Amino acid sequence: MASTAGRARGRYARTTGRRREIAQAVLDLVLEKGHSQVTIAEVARRAGASEATVLYHYPSKDHLLVAAVERDNELAVAEAERDGVPPDAGLPGLDLDVLGAHVQATLAREPVMRLRVVLGGLAASPGHPAEDFLGRHRQIAVETYARLVADRQRSGQAHPGLDPVEVARQFVATWDGLAAQWLIARDFDLGATLVSAFRRLSGQNWMDATRAMLEPTTGI
DSSP, X not given: OHHHHHHHHHHHXXXXXXXXXXXXXXXXXXXXXXXXXXXXXXXXXXXTSOHHHHHHHSOSHHHHHHHHHHHHHHHHHHHHHXXXXXXXXXXXXXXXXXXXXXXXXXXXXXXXXHHHHHHHHHTTSXXXXXXXXXXXXXXXXXXXXXXXXXXHHHTTSSOTTSOHHHHHHHHHHHHHHHHHHHHHOOOSOHHHHHHHHHHHHHTHHHXXXXXXXXXXXXXX
16 A cells, blocks of 8 residues: 555656646746747657657647746746745735835746736636646736735835725736736836735825824924
């Protein structure tokens, strides 16, 4: 019985490893060539697998592209944890300038950003491979930014009367929309614009103005 369980775990580990290798190959190709140039044959060659093996794990190109974005997320989370900022902690004490810098850094990976925008549109089609993944990803994003808003409410940097979840949902939607706009017309600073949107949505501008008016040395 123990040996059977051990063999099962071994097969699972090999399957997980093979899927990760394929997903990494797709991600590398997206960064090098863009998602529209990815082919199953090239993925198989890059991953050192047969096309049949690739299609066994990911039955279509759309499944492969979703796997690439999932892999990109895994790498981003691992990097954040190494930096001591695990996303599930809710980004406590995050400086908005750091948020802006993070957004600007994502622009260096424009092909992945473009793929995310494309998959975001396709995910609206019921049954598309991106539907489940992006639904989960956006829910996690809303929960993460809701915790950030709540943290800033406690520190007086966000309006206490706002619902953190609603603010977070509006911010994530704003991020999606502005990213799509930036890819079409790059006539604005995406990082600065998103930081400005967060300040407005969270009521920080109102809180700052109120403090300025009540400041004994400068206010009323």
